Amino acid sequence: MKLVSYRHQNRPGFGAVKDEGVIDLAKHLPAVADLAALVSNPAALAEARRLAATATADFALAAVELEPVVPRPNKIICVGINYVAHAAEAGRTVGKYPVIFHRYAQTLVAHGAPIIRPRVSDNFDFEAELAVVIGKGGSHIKPEEAMNHVAGYTCFNDSSVRDWQFHTHQYGMGKNFRGTGSLGPWLVTADEIPDYRELSIKGMLNGECMQAGKLSELAFDIPALIAYVSQALDWQPGDILATGTPSGIGFKRQPPIFLKPGDTFDVVIPGVGTLSNPVADEA
Structure with missing residues (x-):
């Protein structure tokens, strides 16, 4: 459904x-x-x-x-460096614990709406991701029980303002500009996806494949992430877990490729959907 x-x-x-x-x-x-x-x-x-x-x-x-699948989620938990190939291109290694950062609901836009390149930067990058929508809340969740808390899946573009991301060693500011995170077009309920690890993902810029990965390649899988976060925060229905992006991001290319007005970026996850957004400059 x-x-x-x-x-x-x-x-x-x-x-x-x-x-x-x-x-x-x-x-x-x-x-x-x-x-x-x-x-x-x-x-x-x-x-x-x-x-x-x-x-x-x-x-x-x-x-x-x-609208974004969940228009005003209580929290949006994002995971960085969660594909080994992406970690390598970023010059990072996968550590013992997942890299967690947060987004705010006011940064979200829907399928078809423009994502907004901010006035203060042209280092506007794309990140195709699978997002998990939580259906059953809870704390101190065991990994073997974590999938019982999943309502379903949707597509996410964690567009990032790269220079702002690296102003400090905590890069949350570059992930929280207005109108930069797109979520949708819909939630596919978990019963339609027997094994999320069989899903593949692509990030397409103006019809050209820039990113490609498989959900089986996650360094920290969905049960581990749900369980880890639940030790600190209670999951609530409608919360979003963004699972990380595969390799191919724009700012690590030579030369770098950044989003600009007139571009269209698509997150394509067969079996889940296609999230498509044009790019516009901030008014």
């Missing part, structure tokens, strides 16, 4: 994608507030699956304005 958050006729909503239409789950499940609440509620999720199989679409997918 594919789930989306959107605005339709200027109203926020969430629904299930069916062919080229959307079943308005907000209408059919009025007691459920949003997509994050839906994926945390097994009974409501079961009813959503029934509706996705039997109901007629309420409107065309083209008639809605997509």
Whole structure:
């Protein structure tokens, strides 16, 4: 099942994608507030699956304005240097513990919306990633139980302002410019992806493949990451875990390749979807 958050006729909503239409789950499940609440509620999720199989679409997918899959996640946990080849190109080695940093919800944009190159830098880079959406919260989660906490998967572009990223040894500032992180187009529920390790990922700039990897190549796998973070923070429904980017990023190329207005960057994960965003300058 594919789930989306959107605005339709200027109203926020969430629904299930069916062919080229959307079943308005907000209408059919009025007691459920949003997509994050839906994926945390097994009974409501079961009813959503029934509706996705039997109901007629309420409107065309083209008639809605997509929002980030979870428009306002409580937290977005990102992982750096999580593919061995990417670590090598960055001149880093994979350590004993995962490299964790954070994004803010206000940096997110939806599929189809422009990602924004900031006024203060032209070192605007791309990072194609698989993102995990948490459905069941918890703390001190065991790795062998961690996948029970996964609601599903979506695509993420962790676009980075590289010079700001390296102003200090803590590079969170370069990851948190307004309008730089895209998330979508939808959440594919975990039951549709029996083994995420069989997924592949590509980052495409103007139709040219810049990044390619397999989720089996993660240095720290999804269960390990969920378990590690849960020792410090309680996971909550709707939280996002961005699993890291494969090699091929722009600033390590010779010469460097940075995003500029007029470009389009796509994150392509067969079985999950394609997240596509044009690039625009900050107004």
